[in-house]
Amino acid sequence: MSEHDRGPSDPPPGRPAVRGRAHGNSPGPGGSTRLDSYVDRYAARTQGMTASEIRALFSVASRPEVVSLAGGMPNISGLPLDVVGDAIADLVSTRGTVAMQYGSGQGDPHLRDQICDVMRLEGIEAHPDDVVVTVGSQQAVDLVTRIFCDPGDVVICEAPSYVGALGVFKAYECDVVHVEMDEHGLVPSALREAIATVQAAGRRIKFVYTIPNYHNPAGVTLSSERRPEILKICRDADVLVLEDNPYGLLGFDEEPYRALRADEADGVIYLGSFSKTFAPGFRVGWALAPHAVREKLVLAQESATLCPPSFSQLAVSAYLEKHDWLGQVKQFREMYRERRDAMVGALSDMMPAAAHWNVPTGGFYVWLTLPPGLDAKAMLPRAVTARVAFVPGTAFFADGFGSQSMRLSYCYPTPERIREGVRRLVGVIEEELELRATFGTGLGEAATLELNRGYDGPTSDLT
């Protein structure tokens, strides 16, 4: 093995290789190799960070021939790029040395002020001091989990839940307990029962993670009636609520719902994002937290990134200031409503009777449950052949449930493409039904055994 071939942790020449293996990432003159000389050194939390057949199949979803109903990318083609361009040019010429410098770990003060204005639309009265800017709200989920969760702590999530949050909880080795939702969102009695069961087992619940508005992936919204009830259950049980709200301003028919945080300042950490109301490429989100928690979040943020990117924050800030951003959100809503209509219209026209789905009143997603006996994951190869992609339901559960469901997104493809995608999907389902009829139902579990290995979460340009 040449010096060049040695991994940084490989034993130097003359010292025996760990456990007597010949190591090296490059195949040397031969011997035994696992192609990863670090394989015995990874942290336990990397278990499951493996290649997956399902993830590999998503690789075709970005091709133009494929109608991707799998993606969660917002359609930002309607953004006024000239306005954004001018604002950024102005930023560089007038405040360039600030924008390109390190900033505060908590985030730009002026942007935090503007964030408070944004949150006021959902009934939240907050102080900029209690806002921590993060690299997308995804990082806020990470930081909150980092400061609250030890391995083995319980996090309660909806069933199904956001795949990106489940990935964070898994990375911090939390145990996820899912709680049922219905068409009105999280079911209070189910939440009460789950909390009682976990606590009776002597286990510590660190928080309830919920997406109250236009849920990803379920498409449902927590009703106004249930909101105080959910808060009371958590307060009584002394459980914190992590309210993740990236889609709150994207309702099609109604005023924004009142945030959980609007009626409960102490027991709720609220997460927001500019990814869907402006653009995800800036990676600007935030957490609003009670004072003591906020202190820890800032320290955690400093250890993670030193500070959130100044340039992105100032660019977002300039956009909010110089553009009718709410008017833009309204345009987004109209565009998404049209796509939602295309999706649910096509589903009503074409889907077999035994399939069912919800009609979302905002956001990006429809949650479709297949006719009995079908398995969404097992169908994905056939769907790829038919040039249509979706995310199998199991990605949204920490425990392998959800095999009969899938998430369909209507945010990115045009209405015509959505209809074509549904047409292809129906063809796939019909072929699968025929195959299941041939081989008998009740194969569900066994049929996907071979598909169940590896990390199946979709890639970042899909979530």
Place this chain on the structure above:
Amino acid sequence: MGPGAPAATRVVVLAGGLSHERDVSLRSGRRVAEALRESGAEVEVRDMDADLLRVLRDDRPDCVVPLLHGETGEDGAVREVLELVGLPYVGSRPSACRAAFDKPVAKAVVQRAGIHTPVGVTLPHETFRELGAAAVMEAIIASVGLPLFVKPARGGSALGCTAVREASALASAMVGAFAYGDTALVERFVEGIEVAVPVVDTGAGARALPVVSIEPDGGVYDYTARYTAGSTRFEVPAKLPDVLAAECARVAVLAHDTLGLRDLSRSDLIIDADGTVWFLEVNVAPGLTETSTVPLSVGAAGLDLGDLVADLVRAAMVRSTQPASPTTGADPS
């Protein structure tokens, strides 16, 4: 490059495509492109798209290296088009690809040449529907016996493949294979040492590279085991008695020649407890990813992957200046 220095060979690496193995192909493409660049070639990596033919026609690269896996990549279609536009390319002719990519056809051809291959049956899903799945599966088990191995008749990377040890598991294995294609191959599962044997021919005749033995941690060399570094142990050269290693090499070269393959192939074989070498399948566009067996074997032979592919490129370019040879493929003569 100074004035007067020879221009670098311009190579287009084709990677991606729309098959189930797109991801694998992209990985192979990245790795080979890098290796070729290091050996001095000027490389462009291109996906399959509506623009490709125009670009190939206009730019006229010196050679094309198709690294598309799965359907159109390995069934010969892309190479047929490369023949149409008259560009030199690395790899087997279309007709040979067609035969090799279709596992049942390849098995039949190599069997006629005296190579052992597990007994099996190839059936489209319609047969199960028309005759009743239970009856057909019963007949398969009665004839072929257990354990069985079920795979799509065409395709790679172990996608849709399942080992079946009990009769009750056959139905779900069939469904798994039919998710990837309309025809499935059900063959007798041979227990033994799993090995891969690359065969290369840079102009001086086909020769086998060192045998690689494969021991996946979970016992099954499935997609996760194939593409997660660290989850499979490879031994290269495989720790085999010389006579067995030589037999593996002989079988791989014979399969390569019998199927009329060219330049590079990889045979997947199993050595059973009696020392019999069984042919499972051959790949005309073997994976060349960071975790693939061919680059391991190339390294163990003391070769550099970039230099080897550059040699194959040169051979393809020389070949294209020679009078056309018969393009019948699968031609043992």
